[in-house]
Amino acid sequence: MSGNAASILFALEKVTKTYGAITALDELSVCVPPGAIGLLGPNGSGKTTMIRTLLGLIPANGGSARVLGMDVRRRQLDIRRLIGFVPEDECLFPGVVGVEFVAYAGELVGMPARDAMQRAHEVLDYVGLTEVRYRQVESYSSGMKQRLKLAAAIIHDPKLLILDEPTNGMDPAGRKDMLALAHDLAHHKNMSLLFSSHLLPDVEAVCDHIIVLGAGQLLVQGNIRELKAVHPGSFEVRLKADGTSFSRQLTDLGCAVQRRGDMLLIQIPPGSTPAMLWQTAAAHQQQIRHLRPQRSTLEEVFLNAVERTSCPL
Amino acid sequence: MPIIDQGYQHWSGRLTGHRWRWLAITRHGVKIAMRSYFLRYVLLAAWVPALVLVTTLSAWGLLERKSKLARIFIQFMQFMNPGVVADPRRYGGAVWRLAYGYFFHVELFFAMILILIVGPGLISRDLRVNALPLYFSRPLRRIDYFLGKLGVVITFLGMVLIVPAVIAYIFGLLFSVDLTVVRDTFGLLIGAVAYGLLISVSAGMLILALSALGRNSRYVALLWLGLWFVSSVVSSVLTSVHHQQQRYAYHPPPTFPLATAHGPSGLSQPDALSSATHQHGVPTSHNWRALLSYTTNLSRVGAKLLGTNAAWKQISLLEPTASGRHRLLARFGGPWYPWYWSAIVLAGLLGLSLCVLNLSIRTLDRLK
Numbered sequence: 178m179s180g181n182a183a184s185i186l187f188a189l190e191k192v193t194k195t196y197g198a199i200t201a202l203d204e205l206s207v208c209v210p211p212g213a214i215g216l217l218g219p220n221g222s223g224k225t226t227m228i229r230t231l232l233g234l235i236p237a238n239g240g241s242a243r244v245l246g247m248d249v250r251r252r253q254l255d256i257r258r259l260i261g262f263v264p265e266d267e268c269l270f271p272g273v274v275g276v277e278f279v280a281y282a283g284e285l286v287g288m289p290a291r292d293a294m295q296r297a298h299e300v301l302d303y304v305g306l307t308e309v310r311y312r313q314v315e316s317y318s319s320g321m322k323q324r325l326k327l328a329a330a331i332i333h334d335p336k337l338l339i340l341d342e343p344t345n346g347m348d349p350a351g352r353k354d355m356l357a358l359a360h361d362l363a364h365h366k367n368m369s370l371l372f373s374s375h376l377l378p379d380v381e382a383v384c385d386h387i388i389v390l391g392a393g394q395l396l397v398q399g400n401i402r403e404l405k406a407v408h409p410g411s412f413e414v415r416l417k418a419d420g421t422s423f424s425r426q427l428t429d430l431g432c433a434v435q436r437r438g439d440m441l442l443i444q445i446p447p448g449s450t451p452a453m454l455w456q457t458a459a460a461h462q463q464q465i466r467h468l469r470p471q472r473s474t475l476e477e478v479f480l481n482a483v484e485r486t487s488c489p490l
Numbered sequence: 491m492p493i494i495d496q497g498y499q500h501w502s503g504r505l506t507g508h509r510w511r512w513l514a515i516t517r518h519g520v521k522i523a524m525r526s527y528f529l530r531y532v533l534l535a536a537w538v539p540a541l542v543l544v545t546t547l548s549a550w551g552l553l554e555r556k557s558k559l560a561r562i563f564i565q566f567m568q569f570m571n572p573g574v575v576a577d578p579r580r581y582g583g584a585v586w587r588l589a590y591g592y593f594f595h596v597e598l599f600f601a602m603i604l605i606l607i608v609g610p611g612l613i614s615r616d617l618r619v620n621a622l623p624l625y626f627s628r629p630l631r632r633i634d635y636f637l638g639k640l641g642v643v644i645t646f647l648g649m650v651l652i653v654p655a656v657i658a659y660i661f662g663l664l665f666s667v668d669l670t671v672v673r674d675t676f677g678l679l680i681g682a683v684a685y686g687l688l689i690s691v692s693a694g695m696l697i698l699a700l701s702a703l704g705r706n707s708r709y710v711a712l713l714w715l716g717l718w719f720v721s722s723v724v725s726s727v728l729t730s731v732h733h734q735q736q737r738y739a740y741h742p743p744p745t746f747p748l749a750t751a752h753g754p755s756g757l758s759q760p761d762a763l764s765s766a767t768h769q770h771g772v773p774t775s776h777n778w779r780a781l782l783s784y785t786t787n788l789s790r791v792g793a794k795l796l797g798t799n800a801a802w803k804q805i806s807l808l809e810p811t812a813s814g815r816h817r818l819l820a821r822f823g824g825p826w827y828p829w830y831w832s833a834i835v836l837a838g839l840l841g842l843s844l845c846v847l848n849l850s851i852r853t854l855d856r857l858k
Binding site: 234254267269270272282285288300303331333362 | 497498499500501502503505506507508511514515517518522611614616618619620621622623624625626627628629630631
């Protein structure tokens with residue numbers, strides 16, 4: 178594994194995990210810097226298995242993994258002390274009120290009982306459950322339960338917070354709150370974040386970096402801003418009227434023109450400038466209403482990555 | 491919005507090590523269980539036999555000292571052989587053993603009730619609300635989880651089995667004539683604590699295994715009742731049938747009116763039965779049917795640890811006739827089959843419980 182340990186959040190080296198005939202992780206190698214990381218991938222791509230491997234909850238069949246500089250096989254308990262995990266499934270400690278739930282989570286990590294109770298009140302304030310802290314957790318709504326699990330995960334101030342599908346089943350307002358909390362923790366509280374989700378806008382709203390998995394392998398990894406970089410020589414154009422003759426003329430001039438809805442995606446020849454678009458429009462008495470350099474959306478990045486490897490969605 | 495919104499604050503406290511992490515689960519489990527009023531009443535009721543034990547040992551100490559206060563208690567000891575009361579120092583050890591034996595006999599019932607209240611939900615509720623990911627994503631091993639849950643059972647059973655036994659022993663010492671009683675009874679203290687632990691660990695592991703089998707704690711409670719009641723009833727019925735068969739084999743039903751109430755050996759029917767099951771003054775029945783009852787197995791190992799059968803043998807020597815001795819041992823002593831039979835059964839159940847727990851709670855290593 179290369180790189181400075183301090184600048185690596187976690188690293189997997191040829192990690193393989195199989196469940197009988199099913200290969201969940203197929204010699205997966207990935208090295209991730211600290212920050213807000215989005216974990217994307219179709220169903221069955223190995224996201225949850227990767228998270229469980231990082232937590233040391235499941236033994237890998239092969240390869241090695243390090244989290245926060247520690248070997249997952251040998252120091253899994255030490256790693257879990259530094260990680261907060263919000264599972265995807267609905268799960269609770271039964272028979273307790275909210276503040277006891279969170280305090281108990283702290284005690285299980287090793288916090289003294291008194292500190293855990295004091296801190297439980299603080300984090301419940303932070304996630305917005307102040308008013309319901311003395312209610313039985315079984316009576317909480319789905320959104321409240323997600324925030325409660327988040328409070329339980331951050332009670333010991335972890336260095337890495339793992340959120341597995343945190344907005345599943347939440348209403349729009351609750352989802353917005355959850356994303357705001359995740360963003361705040363990752364960008365203002367110095368906490369690294371691994372955010373696993375199917376919802377690309379959620380990942381885009383919270384994360385700076387993404388990992389895309391498919392069939393247990395790494396498909397794409399990188400900074401979101403870089404992945405969404407401007408395509409050189411490619412433009413989005415929308416005209417006031419039908420642009421058939423305009424398109425034909427541009428094709429004759431050596432451009433690649435593609436229609437997408439009411440928009441034309443135009444790739445101009447090397448050495449040309451966008452001025453040729455204006456000149457052609459003027460020649461055909463067309464009015465350009467919209468012209469901007471083409472950028473990939475996160476959805477395109479994701480779909481391209483998945484299509485390249487023929488992963489079923 | 492609160493008036494002073496502090497937002498998120500970092501925490502800079504120290505986390506404790508892994509060694510005692512299971513204690514947090516035990517503490518939490520005890521706290522949750524103690525919210526039940528019914529449990530509190532049962533605990534209070536379970537302390538009544540402990541008071542009786544303390545009173546008995548203290549009264550015997552007074553009797554040994556020939557205290558005037560002892561006269562008050564003598565009137566309550568009419569059921570005892572006069573020879574025992576006449577020489578309290580000689581029979582002190584035996585009386586202590588028998589007092590502990592009766593104490594544990596009653597407390598075993600309360601222990602089963604307490605487990606019925608506390609035990610069924612220990613793991614099944616976690617399974618029902620899917621709490622295992624919350625446990626195992628924290629620095630906990632499976633052994634910590636099991637120890638924590640077992641600790642809940644041991645705490646409650648310890649409160650009614652071990653703690654009263656130790657307190658009663660201290661009171662007994664305080665009221666004794668001299669400290670030589672420590673030499674005579676220290677083994678009993680060790681035996682009582684060991685028996686209390688045996689009940690707690692054995693029953694605790696068993697209820698955890700049952701609790702890990704399902705998500706509905708009511709079904710688990712029914713399973714526990716079945717294990718406790720049904721096994722005892724089946725064992726009692728089979729044992730009764732066996733005794734009947736023995737009685738008929740030795741003394742077949744008469745086909746003509748009996749001229750005398752005595753059997754062919756000249757002994758009365760109870761004496762005849764006694765001599766069939768006892769040899770040389772020591773009962774020798776090897777009736778395996780008692781092994782079917784879970785609580786009888788515990789009692790048999792308990793009798794060995796507490797030495798109650800030996801105490802009965804000592805007291806039976808006060809009986810003037812052999813048949814009297816046999817009757818006393820048959821009526822009060824026992825069970826008489828080898829104690830290690832029961833120990834093997836209990837060890838088997840413990841192994842089975844461990845297997846069930848190991849297979850049922852396998853952290854998160856499975857495909858969703």
